[in-house]
Amino acid sequence: MLRVDARQCLVDVGGVTRECRVRGRLFREEKRESKPVAVGDRVLIARQQTPPDVIVRVLERRNVLARRRGGRGDLQIIAANVDQAVILGAFVHPELNLRLIDRMLVGAECGGQSPIIGINKVDLLPDAQARELIEEIYAPTGYPLIFSSVVESLGIDRYRDLLKDRVTVLAGPSGVGKSSLLNAVQPGLRLKAAEVSDATGKGRHTTTAASLIPLDFGGWVVDTPGMREFQPFPMEPHELGHYFAEFRAEIPRCRFNTCTHSHEVACAVKDAVDEERIHPCRYESYLRMLEEL
Numbered sequence: 598m599l600r601v602d603a604r605q606c607l608v609d610v611g612g613v614t615r616e617c618r619v620r621g622r623l624f625r626e627e628k629r630e631s632k633p634v635a636v637g638d639r640v641l642i643a644r645q646q647t648p649p650d651v652i653v654r655v656l657e658r659r660n661v662l663a664r665r666r667g668g669r670g671d672l673q674i675i676a677a678n679v680d681q682a683v684i685l686g687a688f689v690h691p692e693l694n695l696r697l698i699d700r701m702l703v704g705a706e707c708g709g710q711s712p713i714i715g716i717n718k719v720d721l722l723p724d725a726q727a728r729e730l731i732e733e734i735y736a737p738t739g740y741p742l743i744f745s746s747v748v749e750s751l752g753i754d755r756y757r758d759l760l761k762d763r764v765t766v767l768a769g770p771s772g773v774g775k776s777s778l779l780n781a782v783q784p785g786l787r788l789k790a791a792e793v794s795d796a797t798g799k800g801r802h803t804t805t806a807a808s809l810i811p812l813d814f815g816g817w818v819v820d821t822p823g824m825r826e827f828q829p830f831p832m833e834p835h836e837l838g839h840y841f842a843e844f845r846a847e848i849p850r851c852r853f854n855t856c857t858h859s860h861e862v863a864c865a866v867k868d869a870v871d872e873e874r875i876h877p878c879r880y881e882s883y884l885r886m887l888e889e890l
C-alpha cells in the first residue's frame with residue numbers, strides 16, 4: 598500500500614502503481630482503528646474489468662506505528678510493517694520540541710520500530726553547545742543521532758546508509774524538513790516542500806497523507822504529514838518506563854516490580870537520574886507522559 602487518501606488508495610503491484618478502492622465490508626469489521634488500511638500494508642486485490650481494483654483483504658501486520666486519537670482512544674495507524682522510525686526535529690523553525698520527540702520515540706518503541714533521532718536545519722543554529730546538549734541527553738539511549746542540513750548537504754550520506762534496504766518511517770512535526778530531506782537523499786523524488794511562514798515559524802502542511810516511496814538504492818521510506826502531538830498506545834503506568842531505552846537497564850533494580858519511577862522509594866531509575874546515567878530532560882518527559890496514563 599503506497600498511499601491512502603480519503604478517496605483513493607495506491608497499491609504497488611509488482612512495481613506498477615494501481616489505483617484501488619477498499620471493499621466496503623472492511624470498513625464495517627469491528628476494529629479499533631479509524632481506517633481499515635494503512636500505508637505499508639500488504640493487501641490482496643481483486644482485479645476489476647474497469648478500474649479501480651478492489652482491496653479485499655489486508656494481510657497480517659508485522660507491526661504498526663500508531664497513535665491514539667481523541668477521547669475514545671481510537672488508533673490512527675501511521676504506517677504498517679516498518680523496520681525503523683526516524684524521529685525528525687529541527688534546531689529552529691520550528692523550535693526544537695524535545696517533549697514531542699520523546700513521545701514519538703516511545704511510539705516507535707511501542708510499535709517495535711528501531712528509533713533513529715534526526716535533528717535537521719543545523720545550518721540555522723551553528724552552535725556547538727546546543728548540539729552537545731542534545732548529544733548528552735540522548736547518548737544513554739544508544740539511539741543513532743544524526744545532525745543534518747539539507748541546505749549544506751550535511752548528514753545526507755548517513756541517512757542513505759541507514760535507510761538502505763530497510764523500511765523506514767520518517768515522522769516529526771510539520772516544517773522540520775522531512776520532505777526536503779528525502780528529496781536530498783534521493784534526488785529526482787520531487788516531494789513538495791513548504792515555505793515556512795515568517796509569521797509563525799511553522800511550516801504549512803504540504804504533505805497531506807503518508808506515502809510509501811521506493812528508494813533507488815534499496816529500501817522504502819514513508820513520508821508522513823506533520824504531527825503536532827503524539828499519544829502512544831494506552832498502557833499500565835508501570836509499563837511506560839520500558840519504552841525509555843536507557844531506563845530498561847535500571848528497572849530490574851527498583852524495589853517494586855510495579856514501580857512507576859515517580860513517588861516510590863528505592864527506585865533505581867531515580868537513582869540513575871541523580872547519578873547522571875539518565876538525563877533529567879528525558880526523565881521530565883517520562884513524568885509528563887506518566888501523568889496522562
Ligand SMILES: Nc1nc2c(ncn2[C@@H]2O[C@H](COP(=O)(O)OP(=O)(O)O)[C@@H](O)[C@H]2O)c(=O)[nH]1
Binds near residue numbers: 721745777823
Ligand atoms: N535552513 C534550512 N531549511 C530547511 C532545511 N530543510 C528543510 N528546510 C526548509 O524548511 C521548510 C519545510 O520543509 P519541508 O520539507 O516541507 O518540511 P516537512 O513539513 O517536515 O516535510 C522548507 O522551506 C524547506 O526548504 C535545512 O536543513 N535548513
Ligand SMILES: [Mg+2]
Binds near residue numbers: 775776803804821
Ligand atoms: Mg512534508
Ligand SMILES: [Zn+2]
Binds near residue numbers: 857859861863864866
Ligand atoms: Zn523505579
